[in-house]
Amino acid sequence: MYWLLVGVLTCSVLSLSVPGAEVRFNFGEEAEGTTPTNFDSVLHGGGVPPVWKIVSASVPSGFQAFGTKTALLNSGTVLAQTSQDTTDERYPMFVYRSASFADFTFTTRFEAVSGVTEQMAGLVFRYQNSSNFYVVRVSILAGTSLFTR
Numbered sequence: 001m002y003w004l005l006v007g008v009l010t011c012s013v014l015s016l017s018v019p020g021a022e023v024r025f026n027f028g029e030e031a032e033g034t035t036p037t038n039f040d041s042v043l044h045g046g047g048v049p050p051v052w053k054i055v056s057a058s059v060p061s062g063f064q065a066f067g068t069k070t071a072l073l074n075s076g077t078v079l080a081q082t083s084q085d086t087t088d089e090r091y092p093m094f095v096y097r098s099a100s101f102a103d104f105t106f107t108t109r110f111e112a113v114s115g116v117t118e119q120m121a122g123l124v125f126r127y128q129n130s131s132n133f134y135v136v137r138v139s140i141l142a143g144t145s146l147f148t149r
Contacts, residue, residue, distance in 0.1 A: 023099065027079040030054040036079065038098040044130045047085040050092030055080045086117045093124050093133075112140040 030036055034054050041050050057078045081092050104125075112119035122137025138145045 021099075023096075025096075027054060028076045030077055030079075032056055032077050038096060040095045040097055042093045042095050042127075042130050044091040044093065044133075045087070045089040047087030047090040048083060050081050050094075051083045052092075052094050053080055053082055054078070055082070080113075088117055090117075093127075093130075095124065095127050115141070118142075 025036070027036065032054050035041075035052050036054070039052070041052050043049055054077045056075065057080075058075055079094070081094070083092065106123055108123075110121040112121065119140035120137050122135050124133050124135045127133040136145070
């Protein structure tokens with residue numbers, strides 16, 4: 001499974017220690033080939049460990065196109081899970097470990113680039129370990145969304 005987190009991840013949060021704090025993850029500012037810090041790469045299920053890297057990609061612009069023949073794409077860097085492992089029931093996660101949040105608002109864009117067994121992306125929260133967390137996810141191949149624990 002290969003997918004990209006496109007653009008800026010914005011997490012507006014109410015932290016237990018700092019009410020109204022805002023944490024922004026702008027992977028577009030990271031150097032290509034690196035792995036962002038303050039995150040842990042975790043795997044739920046089987047298969048080889050996930051590989052998270054910053055890669056170059058064309059991403060949709062935030063501006064509206066002038067006419068129907070204009071494509072507004074920007075080149076930039078994005079976060080990608082690049083492992084090509086096809087193990088079924090394999091769920092790679094990139095867990096932010098630098099803070100704990102009580103309530104939060106999370107905004108992101110993602111693109112499923114490839115995947116034979118599955119193409120999905122989502123948000124994991126209240127993460128305790130690789131078997132104890134909540135997830136909201138979208139499956140592109142199955143055409144479904146899910147909230148589960």
